[in-house]
Amino acid sequence: MPTQVVSARVLGIAGPVERSGRTHRAPHRWPEGGHARGPSPGSALATCARLQFPAMSVECTCCARSVDWWVRLRSHPDLPICHDCLAGLNGQRDGQLQLMTDSWLVTGMEPIFTVSDVANSVAWFERAGFRVWFHDDSYAFAHREPDLTVHLAQAVHGESPGHGALYLHCHDADRVAREWALSGVEVDGPRDEQYGRREGSVTDPDGNVIRFGSPMDRVIRE
Numbered sequence: 001m002p003t004q005v006v007s008a009r010v011l012g013i014a015g016p017v018e019r020s021g022r023t024h025r026a027p028h029r030w031p032e033g034g035h036a037r038g039p040s041p042g043s044a045l046a047t048c049a050r051l052q053f054p055a056m057s058v059e060c061t062c063c064a065r066s067v068d069w070w071v072r073l074r075s076h077p078d079l080p081i082c083h084d085c086l087a088g089l090n091g092q093r094d095g096q097l098q099l100m101t102d103s104w105l106v107t108g109m110e111p112i113f114t115v116s117d118v119a120n121s122v123a124w125f126e127r128a129g130f131r132v133w134f135h136d137d138s139y140a141f142a143h144r145e146p147d148l149t150v151h152l153a154q155a156v157h158g159e160s161p162g163h164g165a166l167y168l169h170c171h172d173a174d175r176v177a178r179e180w181a182l183s184g185v186e187v188d189g190p191r192d193e194q195y196g197r198r199e200g201s202v203t204d205p206d207g208n209v210i211r212f213g214s215p216m217d218r219v220i221r222e
């Protein structure tokens with residue numbers, strides 16, 4: 001099954017991110033384990049969740065693995081499906097939706113907060129219960145399960161802290177750029193970034209930036 005998660009190794013070897021302007025922004029998606037800080041599977045918090053919702057291992061109907069967490073089809077409550085297989089089904093749905101709508105899908109979105117002091121912001125987000133991972137001294141990610149990741153970007157080049165932007169995940173950044181360009185929207189990029197993503201950006205009339213990106217190794221071609 002294709003995955004959108006960039007490995008911790010890929011993110012870990014990334015060098016300094018180009019910071020020549022406000023449209024050049026670091027990556028990207030929460031790594032699997034790696035340098036994450038805060039509650040992780042098996043931690044006290046995860047244990048607490050298990051105590052509240054005691055799990056029982058079952059065999060996934062789809063992949064036949066023994067899993068602790070699963071969902072059941074409403075029409076067939078005897079058929080448990082593990083979270084991985086459920087994600088695979090959702091991926092199939094997304095592919096169909098893309099065909100049906102003949103357009104590109106937003107597969108995820110993440111706010112980018114411009115901050116005056118990344119370390120200070122990281123401390124605050126940790127206190128607020130987020131898991132935090134540093135890309136480098138000037139860029140970090142604060143994550144809460146399952147889908148919220150806030151990018152914390154050090155203000156550079158006269159940027160004002162407190163201003164946000166939006167990061168859109170998509171299947172094919174080139175397709176997004178092409179459609180926006182055809183409609184007359186000025187598009188910067190997309191280009192391959194050293195941390196393994198292909199990214200571009202657009203800027204609205206007031207200077208709000210929308211960055212968009214897809215994995216470099218998972219491009220869906222029409």
Ligand SMILES: [Zn+2]
Pocket residue numbers: 060061062063064065081082083084085086
């Ligand atoms: Zn499964």
